[in-house]
Amino acid sequence: LTLSTTVVAKDWEGPAYPTQSFFSQPLPIPGVKAPKYTFTNPQTGGPIDYYELEIKPFQRKQYPNLAKSARMVGYDGQFPGPTIDIEQGRESVVRYINNGDRPASTHLHGSYSRAPFDGYADDHIDVGQYKDYYYPNQQNARTLWYHDHVVDHTAENVYFGMAGLYLLHDQHERDLALPTGKYDIPLLIMARQYNSDGTLWDPEKNDEDTSIYGDVVEVNGQPWPNLKVEPRKYRFRLLDGGISRTFKLFLNADQKNNQRVPFYVIGSDCGLLAQSVVTDLVTISIAERWDVVIDFSQFAGQNVTLRNDHEEVNPDTEYLGTDRVMRFIVGTTVSDSSNNGAVPVQLRDVPFPPQDQSVNTRHFEFGRGGSNWVINGIGWHDTADRLLAAPQRGSIEIWELENGGGGWSHPIHVHLVDFQVISRTGSDRSVLPYESAAQQDVVWLGPGETVRVIARFSPWPGLYMFHCHNLIHEDHEMLAEFNVTQVADLDLNEQNLFIDP
Ligand code: C2O
Ligand code: CU
Incomplete structure (x- = not known):
């Protein structure tokens, strides 16, 4: 791959994909x-x-x-x-x-x-x-x-x-009686590009145009699928498993004047939120997971369409089709009404790290460096310099993640830890309501933004990575490492791989 800093442009001779389908x-x-x-x-x-x-x-x-x-x-x-x-x-x-x-x-x-x-x-x-x-x-x-x-x-x-x-x-989680079994469904969303004969557009053979935003929105590998659902509650595990595209998801009640249907956000990358959060727009960037409950009970016999508010994503470079994700075709009978009660408000005691116990604040800038993407000026192949932090095992730190500019956004992932987003500045977004109830392992750093996250660096010592999860950026070096250092007086058996932290 070679580096491309442009999204797929409108002059790309994309496939005449069968959007009638x-x-x-x-x-x-x-x-x-x-x-x-x-x-x-x-x-x-x-x-x-x-x-x-x-x-x-x-x-x-x-x-x-x-x-x-x-x-x-x-x-x-x-x-x-x-x-x-x-x-x-x-x-x-x-x-x-x-x-x-x-x-x-x-x-x-x-x-x-x-x-x-x-x-x-x-x-x-x-x-x-x-x-x-x-x-x-x-x-x-x-x-x-x-x-x-x-x-x-x-x-x-x-x-x-x-x-x-x-x-x-x-x-x-089971004790909360959330929708389970056939009412608990993963939705891995990814946009790809196809040639008009149905073959995959190949980023390796199209070197000069390798930003993979994709114009065909797939869920679990199927472009724009449908799902027949019952008029009851479902849990969906949303995952943006794609390469470069962030989605702003909403639910459209097709027969009810395009009224928006709410999501009950119940989970994040790191499991259940502290409280469920009701919203009609879920922003999901690459590698983020948001678990939501959708209640179809008011829509028997109708369609509810999961859509992408692409106007907010990139109005100049979008294709017909990227504003749609999938359709729920709601039936008229409920075959199993268990775990269909009200979504609990209180979900879990989330172990948020106390901010007054942070022992260090580090600053990382995610930006451009020559023809690459870099973190504090360093890329992955700068092997001698890519170790950018050495938090002590068990310690709490605040990491300040700054977008280096250029109108780009970067979904930042830190391995090993669960973190909490504690502030977002530099744009009109603050910490989103469902973010403030969550721990995450990816946070979307929008254009101009600085996001502060807090984490406890445990349980293990050793070398771990942190990086941009726009995979084109990651492959072009926006990837670095941190070393969780051992503290001598921590009484844990280092040799034992199977220890319970
Ligand atoms: Cu989802 Cu470092 O990865
Ligand atoms: Cu990036």
Whole structure:
């Protein structure tokens, strides 16, 4: 890939994609992967589920009337990859077998996986090899996702299909009686570009035009799908699993004068919010997760369309179609009315780090440096300088993330930690209502903005990455590392990978 600083321009001779097919195909829901076997942790006696996921090519025809299929590469030959569904406290080992096209590295985004199981950019699995990753799964219930993270080529790998969901459940969440089972559905949103014959537009062969905003909005890999729902409450796990596009999502009641339907935001990157937040607009940038409940009970027999307020995204460069995401076709009968009560207001005691206990404030500027994207002037290939912070293990710090300008936005992700957004300045947005009730691991740094986040740097020592999650920016060096340093008097057994923090 070469660096492109422009979004896909209007003069791009894009595909005559069959937009008449809006909402014609059903939403695919990735199946849940079963462990290959379960073995016993010799140190704790607890179960460890062992999974294998094979990265391999596959063909997918997005609409029956297209001439050709698109060639993709994904986990187990599907996109999204199979969902891993696991209970808090149940450890797992996942073997990622690389039978794809190029080196890979898998990051479980949202997990405090200890190095070296974090999916480090340089720690690649070459073609024909595999690597086993260990996940403690001790965190609270949350929507995680696994995706490629290999140095310089994450954008292509994810674009071609290397992403899947990993859902962690816990008893506290179950006790809230939120919609579950078939009423709990992941929606991985990603925009891609296709050629008019149905093949995928290839960012690698189109070097000069490699910003992958995409003009075809897909959910779980299907462009503009529909989902038949019952007139009751559903939980949807929204994930922007794309390359460069931020969405501003709203729900349109098609038969009711385009009235907006509210979202009850109940969860974020790091699990349940402190309180549910009702809103009619959810901004979701790359790698962010927002779990929402939608109540279809007032819309029996009607359509509710999930739309993207693209006027606010980039009015000069948008195509017909990027303002639509998917359609809910609401039926008239409810087959199961359990877990359909009012959405609780109080959801969880979120362990927000106390601001008066912060021992350090660091400042990071995300901007341009020559022909690259850099953090404090440093890019990933400045290997001698890319270690930008060394917080002490267990300490609380405030990180001030400043957008270096140029009209760009940067979704910033810090590995290992859950953080809280405590301020946003420099634009007309302040901390969004659902952000102030949440912990996050990605925050969208809009044009001109400075965002302060607070985190406790635990549980593990070691080297972790932080970066822009616009994958084109990430591959073009907006990626650096921090070292969580050990504190001598912390009484934890360093050699034990399976410790409970
Ligand atoms: Cu979602 Cu560093 O990754
Ligand atoms: Cu960026």
